Amino acid sequence: MAEVNQQGCLFVGEGVVLKGNFDVPDIASISGTVEGELTAKQVLVEATGVVRGKLTGESIDIRGEVNEHVSSSRSLIIRSTGKVTGSIHYSEIEIEKGGHLHGDLHNLNPHS
């Protein structure tokens, strides 16, 4: 753990509740609850993670729950345990069987 470069990363442990706006330069790994806006380069919402509010990132991997708004400029993956409700803006999307999706989807590049 000491060897991994943790500069710019945010780790939210299970049971931790954060409220506010967060700007993360690198990786955000959420196992707890985040309420508010979260912007990161790479977002991992783990199985116990809950994000309520606006989630923005380049690549987003969802195994937990995300509500209200998701925006991904590169890739968005909703795993089989993932649950996303609200409006979703994506460039590339993948939903594993079992994934839960309820809301409006918008493709950021409608051409080609």
Place this chain on the structure above:
Amino acid sequence: MSIFSKNQNPAVNESNANEQPESVEELMAVEQGEALSNGNSEQVTRLESSSRQNVLTKPSIISEGFTFEGTITSDGVLNIAGTVRGKITAKSVLIDSSGQVDGELNSEQLVIKGQLKGDVNCDDLNVGPLARVDGNISYKYIHIQRGGRVAGRFIKG
């Protein structure tokens, strides 16, 4: 049977006495035939049921270049490689990479590899990597493969 007996009789050179018991046997066979008819009808219904199952598993195919406007209802599998404008109700629908559907679609299983515009009501939805889906989609289980482009409202349940 009578043809065979006629052919055999000159070759074997058996007496006519054999013919009569054969005719008697034929008569008995007819009578037995009635008794067997129940068994035959069982065979017939077995054939019918297997052909009915064949009817339900054989897909109806709308090939590339075929444009259909109207309502389609099917109890089985529907393969769409052409263009369909209208309402589709089927058990299992496959929209091939050249397929385009414009309108309402109701099915249990739906695999989209082509284009779909409109309202969808299905249980199991699978979107392929070259697919383009536009519309309100109501589903129970969903699987979207990387590369698939979907837009619109997704409603689970």
